Amino acid sequence: MEKTRKAGRPRSFDPDQALDQALLVFWEHGYEGASMASLQAATGLTAPALYRAFDSKERLFELAVRRYQERYAFAARSDLPFAEAIAHYLDRAAREFTTDPGRGCLVSTGLLATGRDSELAAAVVRAERDQALANLRGRIIDARARGELPPTTDTEGLARTIGALIQGMSVQARDGAGYRELATIATAARDLLPTDVPGA
Template identity: 40%
Template sequence: MQKGRPREFDVEQVLDKALKVFWEHGYEGASLTDLTEAMGISRPSLYGAFGSKEELFKLALERYEQKGPGSLYRDAIAQPTARAVVEKLLTGCAMFLSDPSNPPGCLAVQGALSCGEAAESIKQELCRRRSMGEKELRDRFERAKAEGDLPADADPDALARYTMTVAQGMAVQATSGASREALLAVAEMALQAWPVAKEKTR
């Protein structure tokens, strides 16, 4: 039996190039021509290696989360206090979103906002991933409340939603050209409103 021809490209390298196209144009805005030209491969090679545009996007999204937001969330959740979690997350977002080596904004946020009915499955996938991030924050804040790190009347669900809303709003602002200083100011304002547990009196 004759073996198929080996791939003449590095999968990770072309995936990084596809990621940049999706990041700049969104899922629906990225045409197959845009993708194949950026990746330097033919359409048959794209389909042969990745199956479909949808599967290529999901792989690019995995890579995006590994290289940026995914590691940022892991580092934030591991912080010793709830306030430190939020500080790490929001200041990290400001730095990541304003990195001149990246396209502006957040792939996950922009991708969901720009998806039409034809890309409903992609929109649902992006929403699912954001919901998972919010759940991780909620679980962390529930632990903080149980440990006395948050006030007894704190609402972990509302705090997680608030934090995610600020982070997503920063992503939209970054897409519109907001500077690093402006994004860090938003993060600082959010931290000023953060609830603090009262010290126990002896």
């Protein structure tokens, strides 16, 4: 007698490939906009199979965010002068946010407002944004110690300002702004950075 294959999971099911496809859905639609139907269509799995493979939509989103960070995350370079590093950081954001496979930043705008049913997913992207802010703080503290920034530089305020620029660029990219439009933000930000260091 021929053994009956479990329904809902393709014979060639590849969890990495399914995760890649789910990432694209979340990237395009955000967490709450990504319906189970769209995730099923992208992964080729039925709802029961999707839950067996990834436990829940929130867990799938968490794994997708991790995959996104592994493949697409970037930070301000430490081998450049601070103003140049931030300009490069924002210029790269402008390029990445307007280049396939997705527009904008999944971490910045994939989930902002949420209800109780998606608190775990919200915590995932919030933790990533907090880590990005921490990295910026560290880069600013280092620049201040090197004398690239005035000793009175507001580390927290500057880090959050740069973080806000990144998030705003993500929103604008999702609204259709192209690289040239977003690249002007990098140029303007460089001109606004405090560089008048006493004794420098």
